[in-house]
Amino acid sequence: MDSDKYLEGQSMQRPPLFESDHFIYWKNRFETYVKAKDLDLWHIILNGDFLPLAKNEVTQILEVVPFEEQSDDLKKKLAKNNEAKMVLYNALPKKEYERIFMCKTAKDIWQSLLITHQGNGQVNDNKINLIVQQYEQFTILEEESIYSGFARFNTIITSLKALDEGFSSKNYVLKFLRALHPKWRAKVTAIEESKDLSSLALDELIGNLKVHEVVMEKDSEIYKGKKERIKSITLKAKKESSDDETLTSESDDKEYAMAVRNFKKFFRRKGKFVRQPREERKSLRQRDEKKGKSDRKCFRCGDPSHLIGDCPKTSRNKAQKAFIGGS
Structure with missing residues (x-):
């Protein structure tokens, strides 16, 4: 069929x-x-x-x-x-x-x-042990909704009840509360203090938690909105500060460049910073060397063929001669 x-x-x-x-x-x-x-x-x-x-x-x-x-x-x-x-x-x-x-x-x-x-008695016992282990290790994840967590939990307890009709349900409420993520701790404490867990129905508990979950989601949305606005304001302030620093830096660079240009212009008028061709600079240097050699002469006798240290004429002043010799 x-x-x-x-x-x-x-x-x-x-x-x-x-x-x-x-x-x-x-x-x-x-x-x-x-x-x-x-x-x-x-x-x-x-x-x-x-x-x-x-x-x-x-x-x-x-x-x-x-x-x-x-x-x-x-x-x-x-x-x-x-x-x-x-x-x-x-x-x-x-x-x-x-x-x-x-x-x-x-x-x-x-x-x-x-x-x-379903299996015989031994197989059935093994299945019960496996499901009991799942029941004991059951936890609800941080981002998991109450509806999703309850669906998984209900599957476990339904399977247990089908395999073992004598399985006690008195701990279902307490077990589900203990399985909640720590972010629910304040709500769990409030329920434990205000409710009699021994008489509290599991459906009533789930309804109570779903209402609180809606409140938590709204608070989370409000918090995220405030966080995004603060982040936007911070980024805008950083951008404005960066733009001001850029403008200041550009202004300082312009002032520095202008000062350098004025400095070069001043010395250029004095004949400095005038770059000459390499050959011209070399000929000028050689001319200066020749001129320097031709202008050199002895300060004592005036003969250009030697210096004062080699002058054959004796000095009048011994102290002067000693100084010249030392030099």
């Missing part, structure tokens, strides 16, 4: 279609459907078929009644055995039916489905 064409929600005549990947989910829905349809059918599925028994009017002992002697009420009661099997058949796809077609009673079919998809 194509699941897309299976309109189970439009009629109570068809049970929920079997889902092997979500067996616990299907199991709970199927149980509810059968109980709503006929409690006798669920009794047959759990405990087995009604037997063709009736009390002997003489001995008051239950005895098997032959079909020919069965009353109409007994026949209607026995007909429920087949009706319970038909309910299961209508919920199962062909592939699943091939596994249970050898089963004689509705109870056998149901037990086969439980063992195949």
